[in-house]
Amino acid sequence: MLFLIGAVFGLRHGDRPADARLLACAIAANAIVGIGLPVIAYLLYPAWMWGYLVDPEHVSPLIVIGIFLLYWVPFVLGLRTHSWKVVVGGALAQVAFIAWQWPAYSTVTTLEGFRAGVKVPPAEVPLLTWGGPVALLIVGILLFLARPITRQTAQE
Numbered sequence: 001m002l003f004l005i006g007a008v009f010g011l012r013h014g015d016r017p018a019d020a021r022l023l024a025c026a027i028a029a030n031a032i033v034g035i036g037l038p039v040i041a042y043l044l045y046p047a048w049m050w051g052y053l054v055d056p057e058h059v060s061p062l063i064v065i066g067i068f069l070l071y072w073v074p075f076v077l078g079l080r081t082h083s084w085k086v087v088v089g090g091a092l093a094q095v096a097f098i099a100w101q102w103p104a105y106s107t108v109t110t111l112e113g114f115r116a117g118v119k120v121p122p123a124e125v126p127l128l129t130w131g132g133p134v135a136l137l138i139v140g141i142l143l144f145l146a147r148p149i150t151r152q153t154a155q156e
Contacts, residue, residue, distance in 0.1 A: 001094060002034045002071055005139065006078025007087045009146060025146035030075045033135040035068060041127060042068075047111040051104040055111055 009026035042049045042064065046056035081087060098105060108125045109118045122128040 003074040003078040003081075003090045004043065004087070004094065005030050005034045006075040007081045007090060008078075008139065010079045010081045011084070011087065021041040022146040026075075026079055029139050029142045030072070034075055035071050036091055037127075037131050037135060041131070044127060045108055047114065047123070048104070051101050052111055052114040053104075067095065081092070099125060112149050 006026065009022060009029065038049065050056055050059075078087075078090065081090075104114070105123065107114065107119045108122055109120050109129065113120075
């Protein structure tokens, strides 16, 4: 997802140099959608964010902070991408990852609950129900704000 957020803005400016407004909107999109929502999800559902592969009780907060700081790397790589082929490859990789993790993503609970077979569909979790549409809205607004301003646009 982080790569795709960057790529949407990278493709938006194409070959022209990225201006300060585009970069500010791209950084805001990643900070809010790419990092902000996952941090909130981690605070609420840490085992779900780890895909139930790791017991969050045994993970140092410094490691968690380090991982969230690394969230900027795929975003920057996406931002520097100007090829649709690379973006499609990134999207397919994201789909493959979600398919691999689907048993974990399809239920939200604690690690103990997951191991015991407790099933809470993401649709019953407000953050996950509204997170996607809100994320798309935020990115859409920021893409609109990042559009190039021409003399005609400035006069309107």
